[in-house]
Amino acid sequence: MTWLVMYLISFLVIAIAHWVYRWRNPKCKGLLPPGSMGFPIIGESIQFFTSHSLQGIPPFIQQRVTRYGSLFRTSIVGQKVIVSTDSEINHFIFQQEGKLVHCWYTESGAQITGPQGFMVHHGDSHKYLRNLALNLVGPENLKQTLLTEMDQTARQHLDHWTALSNLDIKQATEIMLFKLAASKVLSYDEKKAMELRKYYKAFMEGFVSFPLYVPGTSFYASMQGRKNVIKLIKETLNERRSSCKKKKKKKDFLDYLLSEVDKEETFLTEKIAVDVICMLIFAAYETTSSATTLALKFLNQHPHVLKQLQEEHEKIIAAREDKESSITWNEYRSMKFTHMVINETVRLADIAPAIFRKVVQDFEIKGYTIPRGWMFMICPSSVHLSAEKYDDPLSFNPSRWNGQELHPASKKFMAFGGGQRLCAGAEFAKLAMAIMLHYLVTKYKWKVVDEGNIVRKPGLTFLDGFKVQIYI
Template sequence: MEIMSVIEACFSALIIAGLTHWIYRWRNPKCNGVLPPGSLGLPLIGEALELMIPSYSLNLLPFLKKRIQRYGKIFKTCVAGRTIIVSADPKFCHFIFQQDGKLFDAWSLDTFSKLFDQKTANMSSIHRYIRTSVLRRFGMDALKQNLLSAMEEECRAALRSWSQQESLDIKYASGTMALEFSAKQLFSYDPQAEQSSEKLGDVYFLFTEGLMSIPLKLPGTAHYKCLQNHKKALSKIREIVKERIASPERSEEASDFLDHMICGMKTDKFLTEEFMTQLLFGLLFVTFDSVSTALSLAVKLLEEHPLVLQELIDEHEEVLKRRQTSDSLLTWNEYKSMTFTLHVINEVLRLANISPGLFRKVKQDVEVNGYTIPAGWGVMIATSALHMDPETYKDPTTFNPSRWKDCKSEDMLKNFMPFGWGMKQCVGAEYSRVLLATFLHVLVTRYQWKLVKGGEVCRAPMLKFRKGLHINFLQKHM
């Protein structure tokens, strides 16, 4: 018995020593220099739970605000097992963008490799293909030639339908509108022809609602529902891709984005069924989430700031007065003349902070401000912190589109990056701005609206509205 007790004691001591060593190694990772200050939190999960703590204002996430105050504008953390350096330092953030592809890689390229099983493919050529293809379909030339008019017709139809209801959740409705319009351009989607009672917009809405939830794969949890709706969305899109591949004569006409991809399957071997499915899913997700969040917040803020709303109405009424026919569709020159509208959009995007930040992966050790960031670590460019920095934006939590009127401050422009920065800016940036401006044009010239219920802002960490944002739209007498 004494021998067994000794063995048990030794075994317990070994376990405790092993755990102690493991925790020590976790909290003190290898680094060929000095790591930035901060905490890696608990083993494996890091500080993920603190990141999920909700905030009920448009202010900076408590997770970021607290750490910037404690550690400064560059600090280390860990989320779900991934060690990350967070930067709210403007100079370092711009350095990261300037060194894209040299010292840093976008994590999205890693994601492409995992999703599409491209182990040996040239991922830079795939990224270049995607960028070129998206710009061809959604870029400046396409917007000028046909998308702007089509957008306005879509917005008119949507608002006409919404005004016939007592109220609706604007985030869901606007996301569905944006998704269905983009899906028409991508693969000629017709929501009326969809046989399932659960439409594509419904599935995306439920998917985005649980996207940043605690990752517990248990039935009934938000994360589990998110995963299930992710599968549903992929299944719907995959079925469309399969049907189109099986009808090559249709794709030869190359009338939409999917047709162009299918036509390229003979020359570009990475254009597989799975690649096209995942790419279409991703493009629709970006549209649904970014446009619905920004548009919903714009409706809420304009309703709360009548003076701003009146200035916006005045600008759009001037556009109508200059026309020979007031009911004609927007022209590109009219869109470019909407200066205050673009100021409103900038301010909404600054406050919305649709994503807390942009992510990169370190390719080799990087020295910054006396610290070393080890190769293999992640870096988060905290765009939300840049947008809410009082040193750059006076009274940053205040909705003030007029701050952009005399925007001679280079700092304001340099630190405003809702769609990324420079050559790495999201290829859909202008598309999103045009869609937002077009919607606002139709909204303020043809409708009045009021908040019915909901509307309380919540960041967890993505921007949402507790109990939705239910709006009643009433058509003006023209």
């Protein structure tokens, strides 16, 4: 009996040792980039999620670049990952969408975005869905419709905020943008929009997490939130179908999608439409509210930049016949320094700490083999904060953008992604920020009451909010 127990223990030890060895030394038809896979299953997730300060390249990335170079391997939330901090490799990967790689998130992110969302569609189907989204947030609709509505919305909320002595501008801007998105997409009034918003709150935490559907985990909370969001959107869709039969249309984005669903030659279904709506609303408020808040933080710390921004907007008002009129599209496009401020803010913000792609075909790059099935993680901060790409990269200096193209992505600027997957809502986000800044440096005054504690873990997190006072 003792012999049998010893045999089983020995077998178990050997099996575990073999498992650990195979985990740490993944099979590859060529030479894998250097790196460590960490512990089995857990990988290096604990280090990846360790919170760190707002400034600088994440320690997780910096330490491994120092040790392994600009291309290394790791394992995060149970997935094998190749990480790139090389701008040339990043640019190459963006150009390989639909060829060597596909847009992807982690397993948790894939489930949260839904089985029919933007991520699972590639090639022509993705192009089609992207064009649908641009019908709502693209430059043409912004110019014709949304600009005026965004302007009115900002002024209404700013007037309301002046009555508050201690305003969390991150949360307030988030709510403002969420209500606007819910109104334009689903024709929700304020009460209905706030009901929907409470289900979205857990989305961000679970995006990059272990896909453990167990109560108490961030992934479980995110999936519960998604379940309730989808339920509410489906109810609205079904109600709309009934009202359409009675010839009562609201002419919002949902109606537009349903008209596309009803076309004879289309792959768009109601299930796809629901997932598209789910992610469009999420994308409309989360990152933009964070960027707007950081812009105020940086402007508060750099009075000379604030003064220069104020001068630009005062000139715009001085040139108007009606000083109280809304911002026009031409005025928005003329805000050169404002766009520099926005670019500099999102460069330093790096709100999306990583951009993921799924490798669908083995390929070689710089002497290394990138295996099919692995995740490829592009790290924007390593480029945005590189001393090789920017002078004094950690400083807030909007004037560094003077004379440079301010709108598209490039090898050294990927705040809105790149390639075919360049963020469709980039112009929406910049317009929302520009409108807020316009009124905050002209019609209103503001002061920071409490900056709170802003950290990355790895996504940007405002632990205590960002408190300001807005007054006339």
